[in-house]
Amino acid sequence: MRHAGKRTVVTVAIGLLVAVLVAAVFGAAIFANPHAGGTSSAAASHSTNLGAAVHPTPGAATATVSILTPPAKYTIMPSYLEVQIAIAGSSIKTNTSLWVTVTDNTTKTYCTTGSLNQTMKAGYTFYNLSLNPVSMGGVAFTNCPFIESDPVILNATVFTLNNTTGTPTSAMSYATTITSLVYAALNVNLLTPSVAVGAGNITLLASYSAQYVQSVRMIINSPTGANVFNGSLQWPNPTTPALGSWFEATPGVYPFKLTITTLYGAFTRAGNITILAPGGGTVYSNTSTWQNASIFSGLSGAASGTILLVVGLIIGMIVALVVGRSLMRPAPVAPAQQWQPGQTAPANTCSVCGKSFATPEELKDHAKAEHGITS
Secondary structure, three states: OHHHHHHHHHHHHHHHHHHHHHHHHHHHHHHHOHHHHHHHOOHHHHEOOOOOOOOOOEEEEEEEEEEOOOOOOEEEOOEEEEEEEEEEEEEEEEEEEEEEEEEEOOOOOEEEEEEEOOOOOOEEEEEEEEEOOOOOOOHHHHHOOOOOOOOEEEEEEEEEEOOOOOOEEEEEEEEEEEEEEEOOOOEEEEEEOOOOEEOEEEEEEEEEEOOOEEEEEEEEEOOOOOEEEEEEOOOOEOOEOOEEEEEEOOOEEEEEEEEEEEOOEEEEEEEEEEEEOOOOOOOOOOOOOOOOOOOOOOOOHHHHHHHHHHHHHHHHHHHHHHHHHHHOOOOOOOOOOOOOOOOOOOOOEOOOOOOEOOOHHHHHHHHHHHHOOOO
16 A cells, blocks of 8 residues: 555656646747737637648748848838748758737737748748738727727747647747838829819818828919919818818819828829809890880889879878768757747748848849849
8 A cells, every 4th residue: 555655646746747847848938939828829710811821741940030121110001021931950840830910019909810831941931921901900900999000010920830739839930020001092082173163162172091191282273373272171080071262263274283191101183173254154144124114204113103192192182071071961950849939030031041131122132143033
């Protein structure tokens, strides 16, 4: 029983020693390349078409990675990352793989990884790794939302792979470079005016696609070459276009230059703006014939109408007075009652009109003259 206990202790000790050695090997691999630990488990989900992958075959003993032509500060895609791998030593019984890891240099966020599995032979081997919107999109945008404005780190690393699982076991060599990826090709267009316009206030509106924009400037010259407009049409933000206003009263053809300037280059669009006569082209004049139809010669229609209005008011007032007078009747006299004595007419009173006279002779003359009564 004592011998069995000793064998158990020895077995446990050997197991612990093997575990320590394995941990030391993997720790050395991650220390040699800090990106190896972060990308080994993500090789399948984060791989992009940075290069045409093939199945790995037995590689070489050592490899030295160098970037032949480091990219410029701004890399306009599509482009290529040229990598040179110097192989030395005899063949080994492990596979090798070239990986390129992309990291946001500002936030230090992992963006994506592209792997290129190749046979590593003795001598110098050259690889062109494609950098294009397809290979650098998708996962890269999801992990790094500021990849269009932040510079990125491109880390090209040669790994030895496990023959059975194909996962990296150690990093032979790596090379690093920093660049800013440009997804949008330079382009600018004049949206308004798009056709000939009439003289007056003219609205200017430009559209453009670019990154790292510094300015968008519009310059317009007159037909004789004099500058008539020089202003900025750069948008303050992606959803608020910049509107320029230009006043021009003289018809003609005005040449313009619309230039967008970025940190990685400039682009100019040239053209002409046609200004038409006021009103936007042919102006039609309506002509009317007028004739004085007043009833009073030499007076305007307004003056004649005023005179007729006054005359009408006067005539209306006269007619109203006459009609009103005719409607006025004396109040009827109540008949004498039976108990009341009748009134006797005064002497020398006309029986027709009721007038009284001093003498009978005056009454007779009156009746003859006024009423034609002779008797």
